Amino acid sequence: MKIGMCMFLWTTSVSKKHEALLRDIRTTGFDGVEIPVFSGTPDDYKKLGDLLDRIGLERTAVSAMGDPSTNLISPDAATRKAGIDYMKWAIDCSEALGADRLSGPLHSTLGAFSGSGPTAAEKKRSVASQRAIGDHAGKRGVTIGLEALNRFECYLLNTMDDLCEHIDSIDRPHIKAMYDTFHANIEEADPIGAYTRNRRNVVHVHISENDRGVPGRGNIPWAETFSAIRNSGYDDWLTIESFGRSLKDLAAATKVWRDFSESPEAVYRDGYKHIKNGWKKAGAGDAAKPFPSQAI
Secondary structure (H helix, E strand, O other): OEEEEEHHHOOOOOOHHHHHHHHHHHHHOOOEEEEEOOOOOHHHHHHHHHHHHHHOOEEEEEOOOOOHHHOOOOOOHHHHHHHHHHHHHHHHHHHHHOOOEEEEOOOOOOOOOOOOOOOHHHHHHHHHHHHHHHHHHHHHOOEEEEEOOOOOOOOOOOOHHHHHHHHHHHOOOOEEEEEEHHHHHHHOOOHHHHHHHOHHHEEEEEEOOOOOOOOOOOOOOHHHHHHHHHHOOOOOEEEEOOOOOOOHHHHHHOOOOOOOOOOHHHHHHHHHHHHHHHHHHHOOHHHHOOOOOOOO
């Protein structure tokens, strides 16, 4: 298991000016960081990857698509092509960064709604878009972790069952799923079951409290969550995702109107301890026994 910290708490554009922060994250014990990919060139991300190498931090990548002109499920072919081109750019940047996975709600426009649920035509267009993206991702050695978001942020894919059924339809080895504890807490009647039923597609996990603050201080069933993840055989990234008010546009997109902790340091320092202790406890005694109904 590796513990990561998503840089969304501070910025959508990580650079050398964040070196002191990155070094403190490493000193805290983190194995890596999750780097937002929203602007710049592959060469910019190559330089950032070199910096992370010097610090000793591994990395994953994260992005989102908030511009309706790049909507991957649009009925307009030119709009879908623009979305595919955006994703190819993000994949190229992720490869240059040295990240083997790029996660997020990379299936539709964040915060855009049609006024009704997803249609069969939208799902069909999504499959075609994701297959083109998956083919490019395979060439670059990057796996996409699509994220099911709560109903207030998107309408195409809200639950892990819907997400993974869609991923099975896409049928590309480099298009997989991310499990996020915050969204699962809102949308899933059984968040633990939603994970275990769909473990076969999960390549990345976001550790996020129900208020998106400090992991361990809210009402997510953490003991059961860590046990389910560990017992499933998952032994990869557990990455903290939290948000603050420092970036106006990001705060607006994530509906952050107040501070969720006394400081950013509390999020990553206490959050790191929470994951470390929770994972250790999940491996002790009967908690380490596999779930009999698990399907991988």
